[in-house]
Amino acid sequence: MSLTVRFWGTRGSLPVAGRAEAVQAKIVRALMAAGGRRFETPAEAEAFARETLDFAAFGAYGGATACVEIEGAAPAFFICDLGSGVREFGVDAVRRCAAGHAKVFHVFLSHMHWDHIMGFPFFGPAYDPMARIVVHSGHPDAEAALRRQQAEISFPVPFDALGADISFAVHAPGEAFDVDGVVVSLTPQRHSHGSFGFRFEAAGRSVVYSTDSEHKMEDLDADAAFAAFIAGGDLVICDTMYSLGEAVSLKQDWGHSSNVVAVDLCHAAGARRLALFHHEPNRSDEAIQRVHTETLRYEELVRGARPALEVICAYDGLEVAL
Amino acid sequence: MDFALERSEDRLIGRPKGRVDETNWKPFSQALIGAVRQAREAGATLVIDLSELEGLSSRELRVLAAAQREAGDDVGVVLAAPSPQVREILAISRYDQLFAVTEDPAA
Numbered sequence: 213m214s215l216t217v218r219f220w221g222t223r224g225s226l227p228v229a230g231r232a233e234a235v236q237a238k239i240v241r242a243l244m245a246a247g248g249r250r251f252e253t254p255a256e257a258e259a260f261a262r263e264t265l266d267f268a269a270f271g272a273y274g275g276a277t278a279c280v281e282i283e284g285a286a287p288a289f290f291i292c293d294l295g296s297g298v299r300e301f302g303v304d305a306v307r308r309c310a311a312g313h314a315k316v317f318h319v320f321l322s323h324m325h326w327d328h329i330m331g332f333p334f335f336g337p338a339y340d341p342m343a344r345i346v347v348h349s350g351h352p353d354a355e356a357a358l359r360r361q362q363a364e365i366s367f368p369v370p371f372d373a374l375g376a377d378i379s380f381a382v383h384a385p386g387e388a389f390d391v392d393g394v395v396v397s398l399t400p401q402r403h404s405h406g407s408f409g410f411r412f413e414a415a416g417r418s419v420v421y422s423t424d425s426e427h428k429m430e431d432l433d434a435d436a437a438f439a440a441f442i443a444g445g446d447l448v449i450c451d452t453m454y455s456l457g458e459a460v461s462l463k464q465d466w467g468h469s470s471n472v473v474a475v476d477l478c479h480a481a482g483a484r485r486l487a488l489f490h491h492e493p494n495r496s497d498e499a500i501q502r503v504h505t506e507t508l509r510y511e512e513l514v515r516g517a518r519p520a521l522e523v524i525c526a527y528d529g530l531e532v533a534l
Numbered sequence: 535m536d537f538a539l540e541r542s543e544d545r546l547i548g549r550p551k552g553r554v555d556e557t558n559w560k561p562f563s564q565a566l567i568g569a570v571r572q573a574r575e576a577g578a579t580l581v582i583d584l585s586e587l588e589g590l591s592s593r594e595l596r597v598l599a600a601a602q603r604e605a606g607d608d609v610g611v612v613l614a615a616p617s618p619q620v621r622e623i624l625a626i627s628r629y630d631q632l633f634a635v636t637e638d639p640a641a
Contacts, residue, residue, distance in 0.1 A: 457628030
């Protein structure tokens with residue numbers, strides 16, 4: 213059995229729409245790179261672009277907010293967070309259900325801030341009377357948050373009018389639980405109203421989803437506890453919204469972390485792969501790519517005798533096979 | 535990890551030597567904050583000579599930020615003599631936008 217982690221939304225705080233100028237800049241870069249070449253077929257042009265252009269020019273990090281799928285661990289769907297990316301996931305899930313996939317959705321909610329639940333009113337399977345949705349959370353008020361979001365002042369379809377069988381399960385940190393054969397545990401994180409990181413273990417693989425988590429400089433002792441939680445992770449998805457300089461100055465206590473802290477924690481934990489996640493909405497594709505490049509270099513500079521940590525930068529549509 | 539302080543004209547120069555780890559980050563942080571307070575009393579700028587610091591990770595960076603916070607607006611804190619690798623890390627972490635960085639601690 214293998215696991216696939218699929219990123220449906222990777223942006224932090226607020227969805228970001230691609231603007232014309234950004235697309236135009238990519239086209240200009242592609243034309244400049246082509247330098248007057250002629251291509252006989254679209255496939256030939258695509259191959260050239262794929263080989264020649266960097267990701268910021270040929271691709272895009274996307275603008276949907278947090279939603280990550282873990283596929284292959286169980287017959288049911290496993291979803292982390294209900295950000296705006298869950299709308300696109302819902303469309304794809306309907307397609308897969310039509311092909312025979314079970315209409316069972318296990319949702320693991322890090323917390324209930326707007327950007328992590330805003331996709332739920334647009335999640336197609338929530339309207340399907342044949343679907344079953346279980347929302348797992350460390351927060352006893354997760355249900356209240358989803359109900360409030362559906363209330364008339366915010367949305368025309370009330371929670372009780374949703375067709376699916378929706379239930380809520382509240383879990384305590386430190387007490388691992390089983391969901392369809394997957395061992396799940398959670399850990400409290402520093403964030404406004406609190407957030408929880410989740411660890412999933414199945415098929416001899418482990419995936420950690422840790423977003424909206426601030427690692428305070430006064431809490432270096434807490435780093436050890438977090439490193440233990442992510443120890444040996446095959447894929448650790450980390451909140452890397454800010455630079456460390458921002459996180460310790462202007463944006464301290466905003467509840468987010470940085471790329472360099474994520475690398476150091478993964479090194480301490482012996483993790484295999486780190487995914488940069490929850491990208492700052494003001495960052496362009498070029499800026500996110502620069503952060504990725506700098507993080508690769510930082511990892512190299514501080515690695516020492518440790519095995520190399522693979523650092524990837526999550527984008528909407530990325531699939532990682534484990 | 536050692537931390538020596540010396541006065542040079544209008545500067546107080548702190549020289550950390552060694553590596554910050556889980557066993558010594560608190561005393562190092564306290565020593566650095568103490569140095570900021572001494573600099574404030576003396577009306578001096580605190581120069582932190584990074585040349586003998588073995589590596590620079592988020593642990594050391596966060597300790598430096600604690601010193602910067604203690605300094606506030608009334609004590610200047612300058613990072614000096616970073617190796618090329620340390621200078622890269624200061625840029626990657628954007629600490630070069632939080633601190634003045636100079637090559638020569640005495641300059």
